[in-house]
Amino acid sequence: MCLELSVVDIVVYNEFKDMVRHDRKWILVTGFPGFGYVGTIAMRYMVEKLKAVKIGDIITKYMPDFVTLEDYGLMTPYELFVYPKRSLLILVNNAVPHPPERVAFAKKVVNWFISIGGGKAILTGGLNIKFREGEEEFRWLCTDNCGWLFKEPQLDKGLYIVGPLATLFTILKINKVPTLVVLPYTEPSKYDPKAAAVFVKRISDLLNLNIGIDDLLRYSKVVEETEAAIKEAMKVAGEERGPKPYM
Numbered sequence: 001m002c003l004e005l006s007v008v009d010i011v012v013y014n015e016f017k018d019m020v021r022h023d024r025k026w027i028l029v030t031g032f033p034g035f036g037y038v039g040t041i042a043m044r045y046m047v048e049k050l051k052a053v054k055i056g057d058i059i060t061k062y063m064p065d066f067v068t069l070e071d072y073g074l075m076t077p078y079e080l081f082v083y084p085k086r087s088l089l090i091l092v093n094n095a096v097p098h099p100p101e102r103v104a105f106a107k108k109v110v111n112w113f114i115s116i117g118g119g120k121a122i123l124t125g126g127l128n129i130k131f132r133e134g135e136e137e138f139r140w141l142c143t144d145n146c147g148w149l150f151k152e153p154q155l156d157k158g159l160y161i162v163g164p165l166a167t168l169f170t171i172l173k174i175n176k177v178p179t180l181v182v183l184p185y186t187e188p189s190k191y192d193p194k195a196a197a198v199f200v201k202r203i204s205d206l207l208n209l210n211i212g213i214d215d216l217l218r219y220s221k222v223v224e225e226t227e228a229a230i231k232e233a234m235k236v237a238g239e240e241r242g243p244k245p246y247m
Contacts, residue, residue: 007101008108009059012080016055019082020089025119028109029203030091032164035126036186039165041196041216042124043092046203047072049211052081052090060105062098086207089113093164102164106171114175120146121172121179124199125165126186131156137198138184146178148206155183194220 012020020026029046031039046052048071058078068075077095082088097105113121127139139155142148155161161169161181172179184198197216204211 007061007104010056010080010108010112011059012056016053016082019055019084020116022117024087024117026087026089026113026117027207028089028091028113028118028121029123030093030121030168031124031199032093032096034096034163034165035128035188036184036190036192036195038126038184038186038192038195038199039124040093041191041193042199043090044094045193045196045200045216046209046211047081047090047092049215050083050088050090050209052083052088054079054081056080058091058105058109060097060101062101064095066095086209087119088207089116089118097164102167103171105164106168109168110171110175110177114177118177121177122203123165123169123172123179123181125161125163125181125183126188126192126195127155127159127183128188129185131159132185136185138182138202140183141181142179143173143181144176144178146180148180150202155181192220193217 029043031043033040054072057076057080060078063077066077075094077093078097079092079094081090081092083090091109131139133153136152138150139153139159140150141155160166161183165181169179169181182199182202184195186192186195193216197213197220200211200216201213203209204213
């Protein structure tokens, strides 16, 4: 198949085009590799546990040039998966869109989503843990009567959502797509599967997906232990290089 590309194009594989033309009210679920890498970890985990089917890719003018082989086939920077049983469209962003094309990226995704019968959207990303005020694990927002509520506090006035998540959220809002944003607390510089598990658990409960998070929590423990071991090794190495006291 020969493609004549614009700045951003959504390519659905031929064998799945009929699937996304069905009269459904799709729910878009997505995030980006921002604070804690929460959005990407959560999406990839959901795809794996739901055995969602890859139906296409998003191709952009400045997309990063990498691919790798996964169990489902070729992993690319921006991937589209579906879980038809719950009418879920999962956009896995393995990279952050280049700044000059972020608006075009968001507009293309939202316009296409609406064109296939998109009904609601759920977004996630990490929220800096320094803004945590109590024992809550996340903050959230619901726009255009999305219909989903949590007992946890909503996002406070004055706290910012930034980056491509903010752009996508804005375009969804402009197009009056009911949208839920769930922002688990995380350390901004950490790779944080535990924070991703907070999102997965809440969305699984919300949509009756029955996704267990044990594997994600185990992975988080491995990450934490590895980070601790690295810090200890660096500390020991620093002490060994330092001046020795006279005996």
